[in-house]
Amino acid sequence: MRSVHAREMDGCGVLGRVWGGWRWGLRVCAAPKDAGFVTRARHQLQPRSSSKRLGPLEDQPFLGLLQPKKLSREELVEVLRAAVVDQKGPLVTLNKPQGLPVTGKPEELTLLSVLPELSQCLGLGKQELQVVRAPGKETSGLVLLSSCPQTTSRLQKFFTHSRRAQRPTATYCAVTDGIPAISEGKIQAALKLEHTDAVNLVVPVKNPSRKDILEGVKKTLSHFRVVVTSSGCALVQLQPVTVFPSQLQVHMVLQLCPVLGDHTYAARVGTVLGQRFLLPAESTKPQKQVLAEALLSRLRLTPAQAAQLPLHLHLHRLLLPGTRPRDTPVELLAPLPPYFSRTLQCLGLHQQ
Structure with a gap:
């Protein structure tokens, strides 16, 4: 190679x-x-x-x-x-x-x-x-x-x-707010695009029917591996097998670990008494990602700066075919x- x-x-x-x-x-x-x-x-x-x-x-x-x-x-x-x-x-x-x-x-x-x-x-x-x-x-x-x-x-x-x-x-390389429950594995989810409030948002679909598939629902798959963890965050390696808009962001939200700087889908992860859970995607509107005070301190950011935090998702490596x-x-x-x-x-x- x-x-x-x-x-x-x-x-x-x-x-x-x-x-x-x-x-x-x-x-x-x-x-x-x-x-x-x-x-x-x-x-x-x-x-x-x-x-x-x-x-x-x-x-x-x-x-x-x-x-x-x-x-x-x-x-x-x-x-x-x-x-x-x-x-x-x-x-x-x-x-x-x-x-x-x-x-x-x-x-x-x-x-x-x-x-x-x-x-x-x-x-x-x-x-x-x-x-x-x-x-x-x-x-x-x-x-x-x-x-x-x-x-x-x-x-x-x-x-x-x-x-x-x-x-x-x-x-891809990603930094996540939160640490996945397992160090490596597959993320599979059926996703669809919904036009809401003049924007297109990706929404998971549970147990999609054949009709759903015909109407635009797609079964998606990504591999992930946690490379290193610290401060309640993780550096994660992601390899999508399928192609769908915002696939990797939504997949990490389903792991309760949104990508740092995800101001679209991170709001779907709620927290009660330190425990994370998924909020209904259909009724959760996009908003600026809210980070814990301890994480803001580690990042040396004010809340106003955190609201401008760029998405920490980077396409690091591509494979191309050889000449023959x-x-x-x-x-x-x-x-x-x-x-x-x-x-x-x-x-x-x-x-x-």
Whole structure:
């Protein structure tokens, strides 16, 4: 297996590669055979410690966070050019900042809207880039672009075949508010999209009927592994097998451990006398995530800052097919955003 590493972004060190299992910090967990892992590798997720690079933690809670509404088209193109992980032939891979939508309204500044300028900037001429795979607006991480329709088709067939064979091709990092009851396993749930109060929300469906499936309910599956825990939080590795909007966020809510910075679905987790429980999804409206005072103290955030906390969900790793059918997969890696690394430092979610 060949690995391609992202360039350093905003002082966050490139992820190291070694072999023989997944390594986060210094803790090694063997990949279970039934988890659908295509390859085994271990990666150092922690940036090299440097207070000079990060600055005082309390002064820079959201270091490196992108604000697309404040950028011009030219500035966004430059940000994306600097975020390129790899460019070979028609394929371009970049490390998308959190908060950047992939698509949107015609007047909105999105990844899709600036692809013509990015194609020119990368020297592709008239070969305009198309999006092959990308995480949602609130998720950071790897985006796969192609300037060749045949290459795009080949990659899409690879991803489709992998899903049908239940072989995950994407690995996400997440920080959760709460610790899952078990250290690793599968999360299965039937989900549907509901249009409520002018927004689309994902709602779980218990015991879906055949009619439900025909009307848009989808059975979803994700693998998860708790990498390290501290301060009532966890660093979790997530590998979705199926594809559905907000799948990973909703799956972690069903584990009573919402992703940190989830201001849409975290409100579905209630607490009474220290015990967590699920509130009815249909009647629970989205609201800013409420964090315990002890957690706010560890994060060195005020309640007002916590209300702006970005979603801590990052597409860290993608597998692509080799040039020939029997070639080993190509592995693309991207470093964590600086604010994500800061959170890990504040919570003590590092080598043990």
